[in-house]
Amino acid sequence: MDLTFSKDEVEFRDELREWLAENSPGEEPRGDEDAIFAFRTGWQRSLYDSGWAAVHWPQEYGGRDATLMESAIFFEEMGRAGAPLPANVLGLLLAGPTIMAWGTPEQKDRYLTPILSAEEIWCQGFSEPEAGSDLAAVKTRAVRDGDDWVVTGQKVWTSGAQFSKWCMLVARTDPEASKHKGLSYFLMDMEQEAVQVRPLVQITGEAEFNELFIEEARIPHENMLGEEGNGWIVALTTLMNERSGLGFFLQVRLRQLLDKLVAEAVANGSIDDPVIGQSLGDMLERTETLRLTAYRGLSTITKYGQPGPEGSLTKWLWSETNQMMTQLAVDIVGPQALHKDNPWAYELLRARGNSIEGGTTEILKNIIAERVMGLPRK
Numbered sequence: 586m587d588l589t590f591s592k593d594e595v596e597f598r599d600e601l602r603e604w605l606a607e608n609s610p611g612e613e614p615r616g617d618e619d620a621i622f623a624f625r626t627g628w629q630r631s632l633y634d635s636g637w638a639a640v641h642w643p644q645e646y647g648g649r650d651a652t653l654m655e656s657a658i659f660f661e662e663m664g665r666a667g668a669p670l671p672a673n674v675l676g677l678l679l680a681g682p683t684i685m686a687w688g689t690p691e692q693k694d695r696y697l698t699p700i701l702s703a704e705e706i707w708c709q710g711f712s713e714p715e716a717g718s719d720l721a722a723v724k725t726r727a728v729r730d731g732d733d734w735v736v737t738g739q740k741v742w743t744s745g746a747q748f749s750k751w752c753m754l755v756a757r758t759d760p761e762a763s764k765h766k767g768l769s770y771f772l773m774d775m776e777q778e779a780v781q782v783r784p785l786v787q788i789t790g791e792a793e794f795n796e797l798f799i800e801e802a803r804i805p806h807e808n809m810l811g812e813e814g815n816g817w818i819v820a821l822t823t824l825m826n827e828r829s830g831l832g833f834f835l836q837v838r839l840r841q842l843l844d845k846l847v848a849e850a851v852a853n854g855s856i857d858d859p860v861i862g863q864s865l866g867d868m869l870e871r872t873e874t875l876r877l878t879a880y881r882g883l884s885t886i887t888k889y890g891q892p893g894p895e896g897s898l899t900k901w902l903w904s905e906t907n908q909m910m911t912q913l914a915v916d917i918v919g920p921q922a923l924h925k926d927n928p929w930a931y932e933l934l935r936a937r938g939n940s941i942e943g944g945t946t947e948i949l950k951n952i953i954a955e956r957v958m959g960l961p962r963k
């Protein structure tokens with residue numbers, strides 16, 4: 586892949602840099618989830634108003650028809666500017682692209698613009714207590730009743746459900762069909778009594794994700810995405826976007842974290858310790874490898890029109906590096922890095938989930954062994 590920017594790409598980058606310099610979001614609040622959500626919503630609205638919310642989306646839905654290279658530049662520049670995540674990250678990176686790939690014209694018209702403007706927030710209702718890595722084992726049941734589907738079941742780990750209007754829901758519509766064929770994909774309205782959201786507090790003290798209890802929720806048939814029984818294939822589109830799109834964004838944030846860590850090491854003199862210096866060098870090598878692998882993933886999308894299994898490699902390398910880096914931060918910053926009010930304590934604790942969310946490292950290794958390296962399944 587040629588990483589030299591063309592004249593148009595340089596112009597795109599400079600325009601974005603200028604906008605970011607004039608529209609700094611300021612410092613994100615800490616500790617208060619409602620305040621963080623409000624801050625990220627404000628940030629996404631301001632991106633949307635200036636046409637920067639999702640540059641790769643079609644212009645008719647508020648995007649800029651950006652090329653993949655311009656999208657990469659977009660993420661790099663956001664990282665460089667230390668910009669926060671937008672409020673509707675799952676809508677922008679997962680729901681939007683899945684609706685674009687599988688939605689009817691009516692569904693695209695109805696759902697895409699409010700995703701971009703953060704008017705309607707989305708969550709991902711895939712995992713269940715007994716279906717995580719083995720997603721095709723979902724038990725949540727959807728039964729046809731006239732023009733509606735009646736849905737009953739339980740979801741778990743549903744990030745951001747407490748703020749969401751819509752849920753990407755995978756449910757079993759045909760219990761007689763084989764495991765992968767009996768599933769359908771729905772766009773479920775969260776604002777109904779039959780959907781109860783119970784926050785789960787995690788190791789950081791935040792309740793980032795939730796349990797969903799669904800008791801005879803109604804979903805109109807027109808909210809099915811893709812054909813009945815095709816839910817597995819539609820869900821794969823969501824998962825592929827999770828591993829590649831999010832991976833690109835996260836590698837940029839990883840580099841930001843490394844720069845902060847180097848600044849800490851310079852400030853407290855530990856940079857002169859050869860072991861620390863070497864560990865920071867290792868981190869730089871890993872972040873750069875990750876950046877180039879993320880670009881390679883983009884080039885696959887350019888060639889084949891969809892993310893390839895490389896997305897699994899990026900996600901694995903990112904989670905491992907983030908965990909190693911936050912551990913190294915404790916060595917560099919010292920015991921105060923473990924104090925609950927220290928930002929490094931948050932980074933250290935939050936990183937533990939990285940090797941689980943969006944596909945566990947073990948599952949990603951299986952995918953890489955089988956689909957990238959072509960090794961036998963057993």
Ligand SMILES: Cc1cc2nc3c(=O)[nH]c(=O)nc-3n(C[C@H](O)[C@H](O)[C@H](O)COP(=O)(O)OP(=O)(O)OC[C@H]3O[C@@H](n4cnc5c(N)ncnc54)[C@H](O)[C@@H]3O)c2cc1C
Pocket residue numbers: 708709710711712713714715716717718719741742743744745794938939941942943944945946947948951
């Ligand atoms: C921070 C965070 C946010 C999340 N947000 C969401 C969300 O918004 N929506 C959502 O639907 N889900 C979400 N998840 C759930 C996540 O996708 C699942 O946790 C993940 O898929 C693993 O499923 P599980 O927890 O059921 O573990 P299991 O699948 O039960 O796995 C348990 C262990 O067994 C290993 N294992 C399982 N199968 C194999 C195999 N075939 N080979 C080797 N090892 C194996 C796994 O690697 C793991 O170590 C989130 C998780 C986290 C941590």
